[in-house]
Amino acid sequence: MIPAAFEYVAPRSVAEAVALLRQHSYDAKVIAGGQSLIPMMRFRMAQPKVLVDIGRIPGLDYLREEDGYLRIGALVRHATMEHSPLIQERYPLLAATARVVADPLVRNLGTVAGSLVHADPAGDWAAAMMAARAQVVVAGPDGERVIGIDDFLVDTFTTALEPDELVVEVRVPIPGPRSGGDYQKIERKVGDFATAAVAVQVTLDEAGRCQQAGIGLCAVGPITLRAAAAEEALVGQPLDEATIRKAAALAAEAAQPTSDTRGSAEYKRDMVRVLTIRALRSAAARALKA
Amino acid sequence: MSATLTESPHRVLGQPIKRKEDPRFLTGQGRYLDDIKLPNMAYMAIVRSPYAHARIVSINKEPALAVPGVLAVITGEDLEKLGLAWMPTLNGDQQMVLAVGKVLFQYQEVAAVIATSREAAYDGAAAVEVEYDPLPVVVDPFKALEPDAPILREDRKEKSNHIWRWESGDKAATDKAFAEAEVVIKEKIRFPRVHPSPLEPCGCIADYNKTQNHLTLYVTSQAPHAYRTVLAMVTKLPEHQIRVISPDVGGGFGNKVPVYPGYVVAIVGSMLTGRPVKWVETRTENLASTHFARDYHMTVEIAATREGQVKALRVHTVADHGAFDAQAVPSKWPAGLFNICTGSYTFEAAHVVVDAVYTNKAPGGVAHRCSFRVTEASYLIERAMDILAHELKMDPAELRRKNLIPADKFPWKSPTGWVYDSGNYHHTLDYALNLIGYKELRKEQAEKRARGELMGIGISFFTEVVGAGPSKHFDILGIKMFDSAEIRVHPTGKAIVRLGTRHQGQGHETTYAQIVAEELGLSPDDVLVEEGDTDTAPYGLGTYASRSTPTSGAAAAMCARRIREKARKIAAYLLECGEHDLEWADGRFQVKGAPHQSVTMQQIAFAAYTNPPPGMEPGLEATYYYDPPNLTFPYGCYIAVVDIDKGTGEVKVRRFLAVDDCGTIINPMIVQGQVHGGLTEGFAIAFMQDIVFDENGNNLVTNFTEYMLPTAVETPRWETAHTVTPSPHHPLGAKGVGESPNVGSPAAFVNAVVDALSHLGVRHIDMPITREKVWRILRSAGIDE
């Protein structure tokens, strides 16, 4: 299928990109990896008049720890996350997520930041970043601002970005000692969007009690959801089976699934519970080893 | 004729020869439809209906005609003026080429835009304005039969959505057996609506030359000759002025048998614009408008004794055919060969009824990697046998052993009239059970069940019926289903073979070369196989329904033998002896008792052109039209082993063994590849695929993000093996194999899952077996993570 015609611009700096967005406003669409946008354009579900390709802006593909954060530049691909020794060693949640985003070919082009900006409730990164309590760094005409992931994701396919703003970085707080995480996803086949998925990040105290917990729910609501009551139920508790099951039940309650070809609302809600149990078990095991 | 093959160093039959067609595919030099670009070529895009049932109030072409590059916009009204608004289907119905008056399914063809570029064609299609007035939609075939259902096909005399009823077998004998039966089981079983989805979509380039009144149609076709004849009938062009070329075809599986409306419109487009017109459908168009398969709602009953002896089979099916009865089946067999559903067992009586129904869905019912509804039949009986085993608390392998047709009863006449050619079923069953370690698996299952773990073993013992077919019974639109081969041996002893079939990955260029090489004592390297061009190939009905080896393979062998008979005369002349003094051995003619006195086919061929015997017509070529005396009946025993995740309901196929008996094997490597592929399609059907519609007739699975094709990760590892029971009537003893794995495997998967859950009282789950269906059973039985 053939997209509708558009104009193409490839700015060489963030400032230039922001200026273009300011000029074209809602007529413009930013393209980075393009793995969600281009299929929508081929079906003419998206028909931007101007495509602003940020792929040629130098210096946006960094992935490093700095000032207490893992900093993920706007052009970091899913595959970069998947193959990064840093991610594999220190960020089991992100590593587990990177392995199940779309398929390996899509992962070579699609970007983490682009996935967040797309704000698909079935986006894997949004749930992972919610569990990891990430922040999104946004550049606009008045400089940069930092938005917490919960505030960044506003609604289905809608973020807090203004039309003249651009995500330049995603920041994940470096987990403390005794931290662990996991991403559990049910998909009908590789490359499918999740039927349901759960992201979990926990940190234990020296006594083995849960100090901090993050749980993000994917594909079970109009938007990525935080299972806040489940998180609260974990804090201060040892991550034994009873606690895990209690939290998992609360996570299932937090889900707002709808029925579709992937499954009924009832099934998806129960899968949130099962996946939360599995993710918490493995996150706890990793935290004890970390 | 029995399979008598020479044992010789030249023997090429049965060898795993690397495929001759592969080098071009491996280097990107395959030539598929979309790779062809003709000078001055225009492009076509089709406007399709967003509604499943609606009147067309108006179509405004003007905005499309205003798009730069658009050459023409064609509607149903335009075609009506040319007498081309409707075309015949392959099953005696008619189908709209472009909608006239109303649309009957979502994505139906409404208008076509021809433009100088692909971009302009799509821009033009987006600009066509169509006003619809929605009508009540009929999605459920059972509701379609209700008296107050809206009549969909106003063009028909019969004011009903019921298309036809087909009956087979003996009703009285069957009813009597049921009345007297000790045990009766009954179950409703649906075979979902699925789609062949070859990776290459359908398409064509229509190139009409007005001066010469000649049409060349390049088209993704499994049956180019049948296309030419249909096009001659539809377009009224003389058949010799039509050349159909089917270039390399990127998979077909039945999807590329029918003639689609897009082809007809492209031809009209070429006539109107004076340019070649290319139309390549999108994946959505392929999934939503080209032929689906199955969609059988079946009710099955078995009458049996308490000891497990089957007596009679009763089947009633409601078949959802969509908006037009366009399924591809032989005229005498409106439900295809579905009445093979007594399977591999010694039923004494059977009665089969099929009611076909119109609904607001895309037309179809193609042979999707199966010989005309055999997949439905095989799934039905193999599922029903397991239900009977469950009812009788018998091991499903034992129940089958008790009822399989004994080897000494072949040829076996089934209660619906089929004559099974050959089989050694008990041997194959025992071979498969031993190979997989059936007893050990049952023991493991019992131990696991005691620990609360869920494991299942599923058996399917299927009998296929392929190789359509004998001309007294089989035809497509009246054209008999023989097939053909033509061989020319060149002076230097190299040969070209042309056939009426058209491969789409089955390896014909190698398999047929092996057959001809074997028969003529040549190297397969020296035999070129050509198919797909109606101007050069002899007439044939094409490649589908596992018919190529049983029909054209036989034709190739018989054609080669015809050549050999002439060669014998030349050899006698060259060796200065009588014809009867010669024997064919080691791929050459030699004097009986004096093997050093011999001539090769190369020497004979050279003589045929340079030194023929006096009075003999020079040259060395022949044509053979093979009319099969019977169908062939490949069979097999498949066994699946599954484990179930109690938390999510996920089914993991741990092992899958396929023991096939397809008679003589020509190239074991190719046969194994065919089995792997068919099993994978069967796996997908069992667990993933169903074309789902909402209550408004909206198709919910119109691309590969919703219609699930398994990847390498989900696909199980396949174990394959063979027993060999040659067909007694095929010249080589071969039976055909391409579709057996797709016919036989769905029941094995489902039987395994049901087996894993049978202690919970489960005896049937409809396909596709999604995690959610299993999860519901688990939770209602109190089983959880």
Place this chain on the structure above:
Amino acid sequence: MGHRIAVTINGQRYEAEVEPRLLLVHFIREVAGLTGTHIGCDTTSCGACTVILNGKPIKSCTMFAVQADGSEIRTVEGLAQNGEFHPIQKAFWECHGLQCGYCTPGMLMAGVALLERNPNPTEDEVRRAISGNLCRCTGYQNIVKSILRAAEMMRGGAGVASGSPVGRGSPAQ
């Protein structure tokens, strides 16, 4: 509206003025005339269009040609060198890793990219690496076998078969 772009495909430079909406796969097939790269869907699902872009396998139907300006691209046509098959081509031929041939170029490119990154993959790694490429004919089993066989050949393992694009019809091993 037109943008002048230049890409290198299989070592050869192609320059053209293109509409921004031209997909890379259409550039490769129609501007460069390399039709070995196929199209099988519209949703980035099937991988028939897989090429190697700057060292990484990608789906060329999900990139605009203008985005690829200045890139190095490898397609199936560039695999054989000097008339000699690449080991992965030999392996696919030997192990019957293809049937209709439509997914084959994409499979070959995904396979080559994997082996360049990981010369000794496990079966599971191979299956995951080609999980963005759909095949309807083979059930993947012989594709996986072919890629593992190619890995063996590329590592210089025993029993490396010789093969050339012109030799035909010899028995498979």
